[in-house]
Amino acid sequence: MDFDDILDLATLDNVSAALDLRPPNREAVETIAMELGRHYDIDHNTDLFECVVDAATGVGKTFIFAATMEYLAQVRGVRDFVLVAPSKTILQKTIDQFTVGHPKSIVAELPAPIVLVTSENFNTPLVAELMDDDTVVKLYVFTVQSLIKPSTKSGRRTHEFQEGLGSGFYQRLKQAPLLTVFADEHHAYYGDVFSKAVRELEPWALIGLTATPHKKTPPEMVIFRYPLAAAIADKYVKTPVIVGRTDDKHDPTTKLLDGIGLLERKREVVEKYCAANGTECVNSIMLVVASSVDEAEEWAGVLRSKQFLKGRYSDAVLVVHSDVPADTEAEAKELRRLTDVEDPNSPIRVVVSVAMLKEGWDVKNVYVLLSTRPMLSELLAEQVLGRGLRLPFGTYTGVQLLDTLEVVAHEKFEELLKKKNGLNEQFVDFKTRAVLRRDADGNAVVVRETEPVNNGLQTPDGTEVITAGTPTLVQQERRDKSASEEANNLKVAVLPSTSISVPRVRPKSIKVEFSLSDIADLNVFTDLGRRIAADPDGVLRRVLVGAHIVQDDSGFKHVVMTTEVAADKVAASMLTFPLDGSRASLQDIVLALSIITAREDTQGSQKRAAAAIVDALITGLGKDAERLLSAFHDRAAAELCNKVNEEYKKVAPMPTMADEVDVVQFNSQRLCTRPPSKDRYGVFSKLVAYEGWNKSLYSLEWFDSSPELSFANLIDADDAIERWVRLHTGELRIVWTAEGNQYNADFIVRETCGDEWVIEVKADNEVKTGEVQAKRDAAKRWVNRVNNSGKFENKWHYLLVTESDVKRAKGSWAVLRKFGT
Known part of the structure; x- marks a missing residue:
């Protein structure tokens, strides 16, 4: 048997490309395919293939599942897949991800369509017909309770006779050839009862997916391991920064002020970054983990008090009790409350949770993590730390405050340094995967490969330079200072929404030849x-x-x-x-x-x-x-x-200067240091960058004068305008003196009819000066040369308008054109 008989690389490449798999996720799919090949094709086993895939929180287990399903459908001909979820919450999350048109759906990335079958639709005539179609790939999604507890409503529907199917759903699944079962959050229901229920289905393969395998899971069953330490090192999740004070204060008010201070700096940077990149803003929050309901209410009471930061957080706190019964409406309501904090318009800034949050809360906007208990090791456990590690922008941004998770510790910084070796153990681990090798006889064999991951704590020497992907231990006071400096000095890259063609008119000395x-x-x-x-x-x-x-x-x-x-x-x-x-x-x-x-x-x-x-x-x-x-x-x-x-x-004529007209692309990146503002119709400020534009080439625009802002508001709201851009120094140069002096116009405006306008906006007391008039005449000559060059299909125009012109136009571009000169 050769390598190609065990692993179809061409198909794996296609699936990986379609789903844009991260390297560890691709390795997980490779490992599953190889281990299946070893179990059935090399060793010729006839018993159930059972394994566990251990992939760190935030890496993307859903993509491992989807890619494995697609690979097995194409290579092994599997047509029936079951995903078992530990709760209704995770069940619904999975249904959303595989429902066409849902905001969180990944179905569009899959090469072939998949029929989604749930306990709500499996007994319909259409689904019953599709279940009998061997050419269609089916994904059956239901909770573990419906599988192992026929007494529940969904469980009874699963097991009982259904007229449309001709037999019980459970029995129908047993008849499916090569039935492959995925157990999501496998650790949540590890045990004999679940194993017995699954084995009664007589599946071809049982694949468990988890970030924290159950401690009783046999080591040999874990065929793939990509730990959190590796995910941090590879920058697939945020970099944890453990923050410790230099004094002995650890009362609730002090710890909350420490956390809130860092959170507010992060919120400033998030707003700048989102505004600059035209993305929906992220509601950055702090997660406080309490050990009891009483403790949670105590700390929440501090946050809600009028004395805490003058009451700014009175209505910004959500308390969640994790002892709500599973699979109840109360649990569903609580999870909805938790999920809603990811909404950009949510008023919640702090979530106080009692003990460890249940699976299913996979938000990406936690930026500060704080525990009411002094046990830092518990806070660094993956079940807790993982709640704050997901990347809100999908990848590292290069902005330190956006790529890190602040972990506020109780211990003094000096005490943490003494425990550094112990804390290091949280970030030292190993990876496991399957690889293909040849034995002494030249036959293809599958072996397990283990690789150490040593991503121990970094302790900067005072410069507070944090290395992305390396967990870091810093002093609270220094971290506060560096965070404030980064928030104040941040230069956010602003990219245009598209590239546009503009003229470049360059004076060129020529010798006029005689005709x-x-x-x-x-x-x-x-x-x-x-x-x-x-x-x-x-x-x-x-x-x-x-x-x-x-x-x-x-x-x-x-x-x-x-x-x-x-x-x-x-x-x-x-x-x-x-x-x-x-x-x-x-x-x-x-x-x-x-x-x-x-x-x-x-x-x-x-x-x-x-x-x-x-x-x-x-x-x-x-x-x-x-x-x-x-x-x-x-x-x-x-x-x-x-x-x-x-x-x-x-x-x-005497030798003279001629203008050379070229077509260049306008797509420059801009750096913004100003805070964003949505108040485009309020009091003008040169110190902010305005956002919320509909037709600007950039998501952020800043101006030198109030008339410029008023003009921008006018053209942005006019239906006759397709797009516009406020020009910065050097972006469109026009020569206006014989000595070659240049000036910069204020705007380029494109009408929906295709005509382009170079616009200059001036205060009333400036427009009659000789300099402004000379610049206007030069700009009109510039426009003539552009139009006569034959290099632009659309006509270019020039317009000089005053602040009074903008006011008198009353929001109409057509009227403003008549006022200008």
């Missing part, structure tokens, strides 16, 4: 011909320079002047050349002059002008033209070139 068409009076050449014809001895005898064409290595022709020996008189040549040949030769010489653009004469205008000049000369030469040009062609050509040069000096 023969610029010579309006051809009589000068006719007169030259007459002078030559009337007195060839007096004209041509004294010409010491001749003209003829040479061709350089690049193939271009140009005129070369040569010195001739003076003749005492005109001697007729023994040979006479046809006049047409001389005419053509003279035309070529004129066209080869460096002062004209003959080389770029694509329209033939220069050739026609040269022909007219030569014809004027020949006209002047009269009936002796053929003879004279045959005898003194080169010297006649030189005389003609001299005359053309004379005319050039009369009409040619």
Whole structure:
């Protein structure tokens, strides 16, 4: 048996790409596939394949499950999958994830459609028909209680006879070939009762998924292990930062103030980051873990008191009791309350929980974790620590306060340092996975590979530089200071929603080449011909320079002047050349002059002008033209070139500057240091970045004046506007003085019809100044050059508006256009 017989890499690659699997999740699917191959294909076992996959909280067990299901459906032909959930809450979460159109659904990523079957729909005629279809992949989702307790309503439905199916649902599952069962949160119902219920289904495979295997789970059953220490090191979850005070204070008020202080700094940074990136804001919260109901109420009472931060948290606290009976409406209501704290508009800032929260609360917005008890090791246990480690933005942002979870400890910092070795044990672990090897005979075999993970605590030396992915121990006071500095000095990268094409007009020094068409009076050449014809001895005898064409290595022709020996008189040549040949030769010489653009004469205008000049000369030469040009062609050509040069000096402009128009992409990243503000219609401030725009290229815009903000509000609300951007220095330069001085306009606005506008907004007392008027004129010339360049399909315009214009327009772009100049 070879590797390909055990693992189908091509299919695994396709599934991994479709679901965008993280490396550890792909390794988990590989391991399941290899261990199945070993169990059934290599060892030829006939008993149930049973295993546990141990994947850290926040890594994505749902994707491991979905990818394994897809792989087995394609490679093994499995058509019936069961996912057993420990509670109704997790059941509903799974149903949501596999329901088309649900906000948390991952179904769209799956290569093939899956029919979702629940205890609510399995007995319908349509589902009954699909269950008999061997071409359709079915996912059956129900709670462990309905599987092992037929006395419950859903359990009775599962086991009892159903007319649509012809037999009980439970019996129908037993008949499914290659039935594969996944046990989500496997540790929650580990034991003989569950094992017996599952084995009665006679499945082909039973795969447990958990982040904390039950302590009685046989080690050999855990085929894959990716611990929390590895997830932290690989930056799939937040980096824990353990914070300890330098004094002995550990009363509730002090500890809560420590936690709230860090939380508020994080909330500032979150707001800046979300506003800058145009993402929905995250409601950052603190989780307080209490040991009893009385303790939870005591600490919640401190937070709610009017004395605590002047009552700011009176209505911002949620207390959750974990002793609510499972699978009851009370539990469902409590979980809904917990889930609602993830809503960006939730007023809750602190959740106080009694003991460990139940599975199913998988929010990503916990940024501070605090325990009412001094046992830090309990707080660092995965069941508790994992509640705050999920990444709200899906990946590390590069902003330290957004990528860390603050763990507020009771012990003094010095005491924590003494316990460092013990605390290190929380972050030292090992990974396990299956790999393919060859034995001594060259056969493919599956072996377990174990790799240590040593991600011990870092203790910065006072600089408080925290290494992402490394758990860190710091002093509370220093952490407060560094958090405040980061919140105040944060420069958030602001990216445009799309890239747009804009003109770049650059002044370019050019030498203006002479065009023969610029010579309006051809009589000068006719007169030259007459002078030559009337007195060839007096004209041509004294010409010491001749003209003829040479061709350089690049193939271009140009005129070369040569010195001739003076003749005492005109001697007729023994040979006479046809006049047409001389005419053509003279035309070529004129066209080869460096002062004209003959080389770029694509329209033939220069050739026609040269022909007219030569014809004027020949006209002047009269009936002796053929003879004279045959005898003194080169010297006649030189005389003609001299005359053309004379005319050039009369009409040619001086060397000047020309504008070169290019098309460039406007997609620059901006750095924002200002706090975001949604108050776009309130009192203007230069110190904030305004958010909430509908048509701006950037989610955050900041302005130099109140008229600019008013203009932005006007165009953002007008239906005639497609998009706009407030320009920053250097983003659209317009030259406005002869010395090359540049100025920057305020806005680019695109109408829905496609026309583009460069806008300048000025205060009333500025608009009449000479500088503003000069800039306006330069901008209008800029627009003309852009439109005449032929490089833009849409027309560009320029508009100068005042603060009074914006007010008088009363929100109408069409009216404002009429007011502007």
